[in-house]
Amino acid sequence: MRPALLTLALLCPSVALAAPVVDTARDLHCGRLFDARSGQLLGPHTVRVGDGRIQAVSAGIPATSPGGAVDLRAHTCMPGWTDLHVHLEDQSSPQSYSEGFRLDPVDYAFRSVGYAEKTLLAGFTSVRDLGGDVAPHLRDAINQGRVRGPRIFAAGRSIATTGGHADPTNGFNSTLSHLLGPPGPTEGVINSIDDARQAVRQRYKEGSDVIKITATGGVLSYARSGDAPQFTVDEVKAVVDTARDYGYRVAAHAHGTEGMKRAVLAGVTSIEHGTYMDDEVVRLMKQHGTWYVPTISAGRFVAEKAKIDGYFPEVVRPKAARIGAQIQDTFAKAYKAGIKIGFGTDMGVGPHGENAREFIYMVEAGMPAAVALQSATIRAAEVLGVDDQGVIEAGKRADIVAVPGDPLADIGVVMDVAFVMKDGTVYRQPTDDDAAGMP
Template sequence: MTRFAVAASATLAVLALPASIASAHTSPASDTATALHCGKLFDARSGKVRGPHTLLVRDGRIEQMISGGNADILGVPAVDLRGHTCSPGWTDLHVHLASQSSPQSYSEGFRLDPVDYAYRSVGYARKTLMAGFTSVRDLGGEVAPHLRDAINQGLVEGPRIWAAGKSIATTGGHADPTNGWNDMLSHLSGPPGPTEGVINSVDDARQAVRQRYKDGSDVIKITATGGVLSYARSGDAPQFTVDEVRAVVDTAKDYGYRVAAHAHGEEGMYRAVEAGVTSIEHGTYMSDRVMKLMKERGTWYVPTIHAGRFVADKAKVDGYFPEVVRPKAARIGALIEETATRAYKGGVKIAFGTDAGVGPHGDNAREFIYMVEAGIPAAVALQAATIRAAEVLGVDDQGVLAPGKRADVIAMPGNPLEDINVVMDVDFVMKDGAIYRRPQEPAR
């Protein structure tokens, strides 16, 4: 285990005691049952809002769904959500729970210890859950596997996490951890290799995936092109060969992993799709050629419009980004919404992700609003964060409200198909049958 992993694990252990005492509801009791009286219900399979339903939840699963009226179930405590629309808990397929963008982000990497990031991640995870996101895919950060384990053990509160751990890059690529270091620091540390997630050959690619397995990752993330916020000039140059990406994908399959590819530039994106990645993240310069291949291969697109808007806005602020980053943020960020519009009209499969950590955690649902503004119907946007997100993850026990599925249920006043802005007003959150937030209760 790396020094970073040890420190993060130790920090979460320290955080665990108060949370386990004060928040006993983090794990559902073995024989508990709850009835949820929903005024309306979002059916993720059809994309329609249905009428009143009562959901009987027992032992972390939906046991029964009764349509029409609000059925009283003898001896079972009920939650009155008759003024609400109930929905499957949402999934954000692109977050970074260990950090959040600020003008100090670049210097903090030299000043803060891993334990500092671990402490921060606990608060960010809780904000995400309270906003209605019962599952997330954390695409890059050594804290995430340890935070995942602490949440699964009921030690801290947060969404279910699929953790990538350290992203895989090439030398000088978007996730090379030594970008921007001076000569003294670079000589002291030596060039990073597959253990640190930096590869330059097919053999390196295989080793990097196997290291992620050793580290306890759930999914693999590669940076197929340059990035907006990395301390490097290009935001879109291809950074892997097709053979390198294919080696990542093939080795990942050996361990049951799916591969997400950060990609802005057209050529790097095409190579990633050709090599068999599961999803393209951001996709800024997606061309008709790339879209055609994505449809042929069944590749998913995760737009992250929220992050694009955020960095484009902050690029206007003097001093927020380093000068090498600022022109990329201004140029690339502003294009993502346009790409999402073209991809939807072109028939590319779209799933939900925000890149939260670039923008503020807890604000994830704003992505729905931006998707609708980009011309994506509200029903399709909501499906992207429910049933479609489950497909991307390769799971079939969540993303819909149905008997036998996980009792991940959220509720908001109003009908999101009529007014998408109500997604910002989630005030009921249940994960695995445990209630974390009720109407009239503050998010804490």
């Protein structure tokens, strides 16, 4: 998309909503504090923030606080959450496939503004957007303070092979395909080692923060296979090696076993979805230190929608039913095996703003609530390769969320976020009803 088009969409004053509380030095009086390093829930603490950073963290709550304080004594404070797999430019619906032919890029840009704010207000102060033209521009608009949303680590266009999961011409008829010609590395479609290098360099030119490849078929692409391998090991290695030259990490969408093996052996940072992970893939991921981002939410969503006539095209429907239903079981197996896990939902498949439901699904599958919360805080920061977020400690970004009660005892409270701060700016504050629940 041309930057001028996206600028027109993102600068439109009609998207302006209630102004957030701007960054000033203040104290947060927290009834409980989640220590992301240890996974422990601590007692009352005071968190001092200013200039976008956490200035001090101390046990207890003083009787008075200079400059006023935010009363979170009925809440648990924790680091702002990170969703490592979202797509902010769209959201699944029965019209999704036809809209690709009818809507302009600006339409998707307008939609992304609302989806970004929903995500932020749900407690997600950072996201990794894994595929889409809008995300790098939306990231810039958020960083400039023009719209409200999470900090975005943007992949830009995913890298696929011809006919692969992210080939943008899948489903086109022969006449349209002939008119447009075959997509190449600029469009994110590769068929050789040289193409792979060019595609990564194109993402660098376009300002991406991370590289995404589609190592196997996928559920929602207009193609029969949801799990066939779609790159050679050498092609993936060319992507990884070139990405490393530019300081990029590589996320690999992968459902099928062989595609996962090739991606892990080639050195990707994370496997996304991982549906048909077998014992050999588990062994390789542990050996290579590869992260797993499960996206249970997307699996459950597509499995449910596959039951509805007409929601998906018929070529997609059996994949959605088969693969979607498997992901939560795969997650349970991966956790028990000791694979490193980061939090991700694939929202854009499911509804934006419902990201925290993934915590509930993780706990249902056997992960302790504390470990699930770590996957979206300190572990997510490790996946991103950043060290200034994911924990509530002096010097780190002032990204803080609060929920009522005790999330380790009742993980369901993550769906009731009462307070959101990103870089020291407050976007959501408790209501009087929230405060009434103080212990």
